[in-house]
Structures are given as C-alpha cells and as structure tokens.
Amino acid sequence: MRASADHAASITHRILLSLFLLATLSASDPDLLFDYCVADPAAAASFHLNGLPCIDPAAARAEHFATSALSRATNPSATLFGFNVTLTSPATSLPGANAQGLAMARIDLAPGGMAPPHSHPRASEVALVLAGSVLVGFADTSYRLYTQLLRAGEAFVFPRAMVHFLYNMDVAAPAVVLSGLNSQSPGAQLVPLSAFRTEPRMPEEILKKAFKINGQDVHRIQRNLGG
Numbered sequence: 001m002r003a004s005a006d007h008a009a010s011i012t013h014r015i016l017l018s019l020f021l022l023a024t025l026s027a028s029d030p031d032l033l034f035d036y037c038v039a040d041p042a043a044a045a046s047f048h049l050n051g052l053p054c055i056d057p058a059a060a061r062a063e064h065f066a067t068s069a070l071s072r073a074t075n076p077s078a079t080l081f082g083f084n085v086t087l088t089s090p091a092t093s094l095p096g097a098n099a100q101g102l103a104m105a106r107i108d109l110a111p112g113g114m115a116p117p118h119s120h121p122r123a124s125e126v127a128l129v130l131a132g133s134v135l136v137g138f139a140d141t142s143y144r145l146y147t148q149l150l151r152a153g154e155a156f157v158f159p160r161a162m163v164h165f166l167y168n169m170d171v172a173a174p175a176v177v178l179s180g181l182n183s184q185s186p187g188a189q190l191v192p193l194s195a196f197r198t199e200p201r202m203p204e205e206i207l208k209k210a211f212k213i214n215g216q217d218v219h220r221i222q223r224n225l226g227g
C-alpha cells in the first residue's frame with residue numbers, strides 16, 4: 001500500500017515537473033519553422049491563428065524588414081498622462097517582424113509626462129532613453145520597488161508582466177524612449193484605467209473597498225481619468 005502511494009506521489013511529482021517545464025518553454029512567442037514569415041495582412045481577415053499568415057517567401061523584399069514608423073515624433077502634450085506610444089505592428093508597419101517574437105516601441109513623453117504604472121502580460125521590455133532624463137521603475141510580486149533615473153543612452157529592463165512606469169521629470173523638455181519587447185503582441189494594461197475606466201464600470205463597492213475611499217473619491221478619480 002505504502003509503496004504504491006509513494007509511486008503515485010512520484011508520478012504526480014513527475015507530471016507536475018513536466019507541466020512546469022512545458023510552461024517555462026512556452027513562456028515566449030512560439031518558435032518559427034522557417035527563416036521568416038512576412039505578414040500578409042490581407043489574408044488575415046479570412047481566418048484566425050496565433051500571429052499573421054505569411055506571404056510566399058519568394059515574394060519577400062528588404063522593405064518588409066524595415067520600418068520608419070519609429071522615426072516620427074508624436075505629440076503627447078494633450079493626452080491623459082502626457083505620453084504616446086508608437087508600437088511596430090506586423091500587420092501595418094513591420095510585416096517582416098511577424099512570428100519573430102519581438103516588437104519595438106517609441107514612447108514620446110511630454111515635459112512632465114508619464115507612462116503611468118502598467119504591465120505587458122506577454123513581454124519583457126528593455127527601454128533605452130534616446131533624449132531627456134526619465135525616471136523608470138517597476139514593482140515585483142513582493143511589492144519591492146526598483147527605480148532608476150536614466151539619461152540619454154541608458155537602458156533599463158522591465159521583467160515580463162511586472163507593473164512599471166516611465167516619468168519625464170523634466171518639466172521643460174520632452175523625452176523620447178525606444179523599447180524592445182520580446183513578443184509581437186505584448187499587450188498593455190494601465191493600472192489606473194483597469195481599476196477606474198473599465199467598460200462597464202467596476203462596481204463602486206469594489207473600488208471603495210479596494211482603495212479605502214468613498215463614493216465621491218471614486219467619481220472624482222473617474223472624472224479625472226476622462227470617464
């Protein structure tokens with residue numbers, strides 16, 4: 001009896017271990033079976049798969065692997081938090097990046113602007129400051145905070161899914177950050193919006209209790225966030 005219980009426990013243990021290894025191995029975007037898979041956005045409308053369908057490899061051109069999407073400054077001054085993101089997309093700006101497990105982002109920060117606390121559920125990120133000085137930071141799952149003031153040419157890693165922010169401390173000059181992300185679909189969840197700007201609204205009772213605030217506070221925050 002005892003031996004068979006041990007045996008069962010050891011099998012369970014092995015199954016759990018294999019599941020864990022599988023989960024670890026599949027923690028980034030799926031591997032490619034070809035050299036490249038230049039996105040064919042036109043074909044994408046007819047069926048759904050993880051990524052975009054590819055064009056005939058013989059039809060690939062150098063332009064498919066190039067983009068000027070990140071060269072254009074945007075104007076984040078009038079946005080809610082004073083930041084604006086231009087993310088490369090295999091469907092529009094960078095078809096050659098399809099299925100390569102990466103994306104790039106340009107973040108324009110207005111003077112005093114901020115990318116508020118947010119997370120990318122599917123990507124680790126490395127952010128390089130191109131211009132300005134930017135305070136960056138992330139909180140880990142034990143709520144330890146790591147912050148660093150970056151100057152032009154300096155970079156910082158935000159581990160996958162950790163809540164992080166970028167803040168242009170200069171109230172007179174804009175800042176520009178270039179990020180690399182290890183997913184073609186990093187996703188982004190802004191903490192203030194996932195609490196106060198969901199559709200439909202999160203029940204007021206939840207917000208009052210979660211943040212220890214009253215109903216007026218809830219409505220004020222919702223209004224401040226454009227709701």
Ligand SMILES: *[C@@H]1O[C@H](CO)[C@@H](O)[C@H](O)[C@H]1NC(C)=O
Nearest residue numbers: 074075076079084085086087
């Ligand atoms: C923000 O960036 C996107 C992508 O480049 C662009 O389409 C949009 O116009 C920009 N918004 C502002 C306010 O500059």
